[in-house]
Amino acid sequence: MPEFWFLRLSLIRLLPIRDENGNYSMNPMLLSLPNPVSLLDITDKTTQERLLANAFFEVRPIDGLLLKANFGIDRNYQKLKQYLPTTTLYGQRENGAASIAQGDNSDYLMELTANYTKQVGDHNFNALVGHSYQLFTYEMFSGKAMTSLQTVSCITTWARVMQNVRL
Numbered sequence: 001m002p003e004f005w006f007l008r009l010s011l012i013r014l015l016p017i018r019d020e021n022g023n024y025s026m027n028p029m030l031l032s033l034p035n036p037v038s039l040l041d042i043t044d045k046t047t048q049e050r051l052l053a054n055a056f057f058e059v060r061p062i063d064g065l066l067l068k069a070n071f072g073i074d075r076n077y078q079k080l081k082q083y084l085p086t087t088t089l090y091g092q093r094e095n096g097a098a099s100i101a102q103g104d105n106s107d108y109l110m111e112l113t114a115n116y117t118k119q120v121g122d123h124n125f126n127a128l129v130g131h132s133y134q135l136f137t138y139e140m141f142s143g144k145a146m147t148s149l150q151t152v153s154c155i156t157t158w159a160r161v162m163q164n165v166r167l
Contacts, residue, residue: 024087034089041088045081050074065116072109078102080142094146101142108135 015025017037024035056070080101084091091097113130 038088041085043083046079048076048078050076064118065114068113068115070109070111074107076105097144097146099142099144101140104139106137109133
């Protein structure tokens with residue numbers, strides 16, 4: 001959806017919020033943009049949670065040897081519940097629409113290193129070995145219902161197929 005400030009500028013200030021039929025007035029020069037007040041009719045219950053965390057620890061089991069472990073996580077969870085009524089331009093285009101979506105995105109990181117240092121006379125020796133492992137996971141589900149029977153039928157069929165799948 002376009003930004004609110006652009007919509008506000010696109011509406012002619014002399015137009016009433018609603019026309020004589022009770023519908024939201026439209027700018028006759030920009031019929032593709034909704035009346036900004038109509039966007040208040042949209043129900044949007046979107047939530048998002050994010051966790052960014054890092055932790056490490058170091059151990060010196062013997063003189064000159066440093067073992068280090070580093071762990072990180074970036075977890076992002078989103079849930080969208082939205083309803084576009086027919087009183088809005090976007091809802092009119094689809095004859096009313098309800099959407100639900102859920103996304104779960106995770107990035108895990110593990111780094112292990114061993115650093116050995118030794119001084120022999122005037123010479124310094126240093127050996128470093130390490131291993132890094134990173135895992136990305138992403139799951140997404142979405143569905144949309146409109147008053148169009150064809151769309152509802154497609155979503156219902158897809159849901160029946162998914163009931164037989166075991167994860």
